Amino acid sequence: MHFSIPDTQELYSETTGTTYTSYNIYINGTFHACLRYKQLHALNEQLRRQLLPIGHVMPEFPPKKFLPLTNSQVESRRQSLEHYLQLLGQDARVSKLPIFQQFFLNAQLETALADGIFEEYFGYGTEDGDSSSNRVEEYMRCTCLEVILPNGYQLKVDSYVSDNATALLRKALTCVQLPADMMPYLCLFLVRRESKDSLVLLRKLMDFESPFVSRLYNQPCQIQIRKSYWNPAYDLVLMKNPIACNLLFMQTISEIEREWIIASPEVLKKLKSLQEYGMHKEYIDMARQLPLYGCLQFQASVVDYPEPETTALIAIGNKELSMRTMQQDKILETKFRVTRMRVWRVTALHNTQQTDSKEKTSNLQLSFEYLMSKQNLRWITISSPQAMLMSVCLQEMVNELLNYKDNNKEPAAPTPTGSSSQQTTCSSSSSTSSFTYPTPTSSSSCSSSFTPHANPNSYVQSYNDPILGGDEESASPCDNNSTEAPIKFLAQRILSKQNPRISKQHSYGAVFFRNSMLSREDSVQNEAFEGIGDDDL
Structure with missing residues (x-):
């Protein structure tokens, strides 16, 4: 995870009638959320309670201040928070923790609510109620997301607004009746079609974000299923399963047609013949020998x-x-x-x-x-x-x-992190080509269900926790007996946005560290x- 905080905002709280400083968080080069200092402080306390007992040393968090910050102090805090998040994001032991990913998933959802994204899409917003219970009901609301296969075939997947990438992927793969053990080899991408034959990969969807919100922020775009690995040896694992083999076959055809995989006219003719005869494995085997396959x-x-x-x-x-x-x-x-x-x-x-x-x-x-x-x-x-x-x-x-x-x-197959399973329903349609699953039935709609392993209402907990006492600069102690940090996100509409702390004429370079081993250097x-x-x- 690559973090940066390019600037701050001075926001107005309708509840208290005061303004406060908020920090614009970018993850992997894309705007993700707008967070206050006290929210990041609460995350730090929660991580410390979980990691210090096992001997993991946390990076230093910027200290609290009792007096209002000057402009230079706000800028210094922004730089310190950015460096802190960069160190956390490049430490796999921290960035893969469920509490870390859930924190930034919640932050994205709350920022989208404050920005009026849900109101634009669903017709409701924060003016309909600011209570935690109301917000949770909105985030647990069911919506229908379109997930496309590599050949353009569309799956209409019923999901929650709060579902992360793994949860949505699980539901989409259930629709095509793919076994659960094949799921680690696949992932979701945000893609954009600029023309009929041009496909641009925007980014890979991660578990710290909601595909529903990320798709709205990056319109026009689509969510596509693609293979998630780089080692071509994993192809042999997928080819053992007829449905997984079919997905790999579709992606290979798509990349050859777009000339992402280079082939001579003679090879293209042979591949066309294999495709016409439905020889999927033979087609993939021949394509695997071509330049730029798997790139x-x-x-x-x-x-x-x-x-x-x-x-x-x-x-x-x-x-x-x-x-x-x-x-x-x-x-x-x-x-x-x-x-x-x-x-x-x-x-x-x-x-x-x-x-x-x-x-x-x-x-x-x-x-x-x-x-x-x-x-x-x-x-x-x-x-x-x-x-x-x-x-x-x-x-x-x-x-x-x-x-x-x-x-x-x-x-060794990668192990995805995700949320608990829930009932899944979906329907599918295609505007470009047909797709027949190698199963006893081949209708254009499908539904499936599987046993949940956790109560869906468990999501509510993170929104019902009490807020940190006092101002964002106050030094109120946290409850050391609690296993969950008392974190609360934005609850009201953002009424005013400006950037008084940093000159609007100023742009600067933020270096993203891939891990924390050489934090003293720029690389x-x-x-x-x-x-x-x-x-x-």
């Missing part, structure tokens, strides 16, 4: 290699970052192996001139230090709106490589970086 393709970017201001097409996969450039009417491809990237960083230059937080734009750059030859390291920079997604892909690839080594080169080490000798170069 994610990105929009045209500007790079400084081999020369500054060079336009390139970026692809990531197969343990490398591929860069295709045009030179003297020839297409040249340069491959950068992920194991030779010593460090990398993402820099975001936020445009603070926009007053609407969710519409603020960022100029993103991905820079990595690459081992060109022994004792010869060079920084290479990619400027792209998708730089954050590139960084996330590199991180996932490295994690998968390390996991592969830790398991003695035996693939971090790649744990999969290999010591390479002259014979290997």
Whole structure:
């Protein structure tokens, strides 16, 4: 998780008639939530109660102040909170905790409510009631989300507004009758169709966000099911199941048609023949031998290699970052192996001139230090709106490589984190092509149910906790006997938005650390970086 806090807002509380400072939280380069200092302080206290008994050292949290903050103190606190969240986000032991992900899921929901997102979509808002019980009822309200398969086939999935990515994925896969043990190999992406044959990957949906809210913030876009892994050995696992094999087959066809996978005319002819005869496994086996199979393709970017201001097409996969450039009417491809990237960083230059937080734009750059030859390291920079997604892909690839080594080169399926199971119903339709499930029935609608493992009303607890006593600057103690931090989110509509603490003419770079090992530097080490000798170069 990459955190940044580019600016603050001075908000007006209709309840108390006073103003307070709130911080705009960006996660993975996208606006996520607007939080007060005391809410982040309560999160810190909750994490400390859970992690300190097991010996985990928490990063230092910015101290409370008893007097009102000056402009310079607000700016100093913003920088300290940003650094604190960056350290937490890059510590897997913290960022994967359910309480951590649930906190930011709740924060996104409350910010969306305060921004009037729900009122625009459903026709209700905070003026209909500010009580915790009313808000919980709205978040537990059922809605129908469209989830598309790789071939454009649409599933209409009944879900809750508060469902995270794993919960929605589970319900969507239940609709296609895919066994639960196949779920770790798939994930949800936000995608945008810019033309009939052009598909842009916006980002991978995570468990700290609501797909419903994230989709509304990024309109126009769709939610698509895609495979979640980088090691092609996992293909063999999916191909053992007919439904999973069909999903993999559809994604492979889609990527070949969009020329994300490069194939010669002769190979395309053979693949077409296999497709017509319904030979899915044979089709996938042939496609797996082609260049760029298993890679994610990105929009045209500007790079400084081999020369500054060079336009390139970026692809990531197969343990490398591929860069295709045009030179003297020839297409040249340069491959950068992920194991030779010593460090990398993402820099975001936020445009603070926009007053609407969710519409603020960022100029993103991905820079990595690459081992060109022994004792010869060079920084290479990619400027792209998708730089954050590139960084996330590199991180996932490295994690998968390390996991592969830790398991003695035996693939181990990733373990997703998610909420408890609940009853699922869905219907499906297609505007582009038909899809027949390899099951006894093939109707255009489906429904299924499975036993819940937790009371759905357990979600209510986080909204019924008492608020921290006093001002956001007061030093009221917390109840040390409680296992849950008393966190309360925004409960009223935001009536006024402005940015008095930071000059609107000012933009700055926020460096996102991939882990906390080298927090003293502007970049971090790649744990999969290999010591390479002259014979290997």
